[in-house]
Structures are given as structure tokens and as C-alpha cells.
Amino acid sequence: MATALFNSVIFGPIKSRRLGVSLGVNLPPSDGKICNFDCIYCECGWNADAALAAVKEGRKLRFAASAEVVEQLGSKLKDMKESGDALDVITFAGNGEPTMHPDFLAIIDEVIKLRDSYYPTAKIAVLSNATMLARVEVRKALEKVDRALLKIDSAIPATIDAINQPQFKYSLSDIIANIKLFKGEVIIQTMFLRGEYNGVMIDNTAPVEIAAWLDVLKELNPSLVMIYSLDRDTPADNLVKVELGELEEIAKLVSAVGIECSFS
Numbered sequence: 001m002a003t004a005l006f007n008s009v010i011f012g013p014i015k016s017r018r019l020g021v022s023l024g025v026n027l028p029p030s031d032g033k034i035c036n037f038d039c040i041y042c043e044c045g046w047n048a049d050a051a052l053a054a055v056k057e058g059r060k061l062r063f064a065a066s067a068e069v070v071e072q073l074g075s076k077l078k079d080m081k082e083s084g085d086a087l088d089v090i091t092f093a094g095n096g097e098p099t100m101h102p103d104f105l106a107i108i109d110e111v112i113k114l115r116d117s118y119y120p121t122a123k124i125a126v127l128s129n130a131t132m133l134a135r136v137e138v139r140k141a142l143e144k145v146d147r148a149l150l151k152i153d154s155a156i157p158a159t160i161d162a163i164n165q166p167q168f169k170y171s172l173s174d175i176i177a178n179i180k181l182f183k184g185e186v187i188i189q190t191m192f193l194r195g196e197y198n199g200v201m202i203d204n205t206a207p208v209e210i211a212a213w214l215d216v217l218k219e220l221n222p223s224l225v226m227i228y229s230l231d232r233d234t235p236a237d238n239l240v241k242v243e244l245g246e247l248e249e250i251a252k253l254v255s256a257v258g259i260e261c262s263f264s
């Protein structure tokens with residue numbers, strides 16, 4: 001299906017299902033994707049397609065330069081402020097994993113200064129797949145933001161392999177240990193879906209999946225869990241959205257263990 005890249009460093013503002021009026025910051029390339037996952041539902045498409053397109057066109061996929069990010073965000077916030085536009089959140093998202101940027105901590109520091117200057121009540125959110133938390137500077141950066149939204153789509157390694165397709169040696173226990181360092185000051189986000197990819201049937205709503213996922217949530221005790229399902233085109237064809245009513249039932253199970261859960 002047709003997926004789409006974010007073709008600028010700053011995008012929006014958009015009305016986000018989960019975050020409100022959100023101005024996006026895209027640290028990965030504006031003309032490709034860099035991620036150490038290759039999720040079958042990624043709205044940015046497959047890593048290989050982005051890499052191949054870059055090779056064909058003689059481009060190199062690069063993260064945005066720190067100075068460019070700060071300059072463009074400052075300019076956009078100034079314009080929005082002068083126009084009287086509302087802003088709830090500055091959100092790091094886009095064409096890949098933002099915490100892979102080599103200057104992520106320094107960028108966060110600069111973005112906090114800009115937020116304090118133009119929209120002091122706006123939050124700063126980072127959507128991350130939680131794979132870079134072993135790096136101290138990444139943890140420091142995420143401790144400074146208002147909302148670190150960390151992805152855990154399953155607590156069963158084979159399902160993580162099928163859904164998220166890690167491009168490196170992924171250890172769920174390491175990821176959990178690193179998330180625990182935040183002492184619950186994180187939001188866990190989970191994409192629920194069903195379908196088939198490469199001959200593997202996938203259903204992370206199955207009882208065995210939910211039981212294992214709830215155990216991990218109890219261990220992490222996050223401030224909030226956000227669950228959702230497919231909303232946009234996906235690179236894999238045979239995926240099926242989980243309907244709201246079913247997400248609501250899953251959310252009730254999370255609430256029952258004493259953790260707030262939103263669904264959308």
C-alpha cells in the first residue's frame with residue numbers, strides 16, 4: 001500500500017489522535033527513512049525501499065543537522081506565536097527513530113529553550129521504539145522531556161520479530177531493564193493489529209499475548225499506556241485493524257491492574 005514520508009524537518013501543526021495540536025520534528029532524513037526497526041505497519045514504508053531509492057538517485061540518507069532543526073523550529077514557533085496559533089505539544093516523530101540522531105541530547109536542550117521562549121505551557125514529546133535507552137545521553141534527553149512515549153507492541157520475542165522486525169540483536173529483557181530506569185515516568189504505546197506477513201500469522205491481541213504484555217506493564221508501572229490500531233496505509237498488505245470496541249476491552253484490563261490506559 002502507499003506509504004508516505006515526512007518531507008520536511010518541521011511538519012504540522014496537526015491535530016493528533018493521541019497528543020492534541022502537535023508540531024512535529026523529524027530528525028531522520030526528509031527524503032528517506034532511518035530506523036533500527038522495520039515495522040510491518042510503518043507509515044514511512046520499508047527501510048530497504050528508502051535506501052534503494054536513495055542509492056538510485058545518488059543521495060545519502062542523513063539525519064537533519066542540529067543547527068537546521070533549531071533554526072527551522074525557532075522560525076516556525078515564532079510564526080505560529082505571531083499568528084496566535086495554539087500548540088499543545090512539540091513531538092519528535094517522523095521518518096525513523098529520533099533517538100538514533102547523534103546529537104539527540106543537544107537538540108533536546110535547544111528545543112526546550114525554544115519551547116520555554118515561545119510556548120512555555122506546551123509539552124515536548126518523543127515517540128521512540130525504546131531501543132537506544134542503553135545510551136546514557138539518550139536516557140538523559142528523555143528524562144528532560146515531558147512525555148517519553150516508548151513502543152512495546154508485544155512481550156513475546158517472536159511476535160516482536162514479526163511485527164517490528166528489529167534490524168539488530170534485540171533483547172526484550174534489556175529493553176525492559178532500561179525502561180525501568182525511568183521509574184514509571186514514561187508512557188508505553190502499543191499498536192494492536194492482526195494479519196499475515198511473510199507466511200507468519202500475527203495477532204498481538206491473543207490471550208497469551210495480552211497476558212505477557214500485562215505482566216510487562218505491571219513490571220514497568222508506566223504513568224500511562226496508549227493503545228491504538230492501524231490508521232494509515234502500511235507497507236505490508238495483509239494487516240487488519242483492531243476495532244475500537246476491542247481496544248476498549250484491552251484498556252479495561254490495563255486499568256484493572258491499576259495503570260491508566262487510553263485507546264484511540
Ligand code: SF4
Pocket residue numbers: 035036037038039041042043044094095096097129164
Ligand atoms: S519504530 Fe517507528 S519509524 Fe521505526 S519502523 Fe517502527 S513505526 Fe517505523
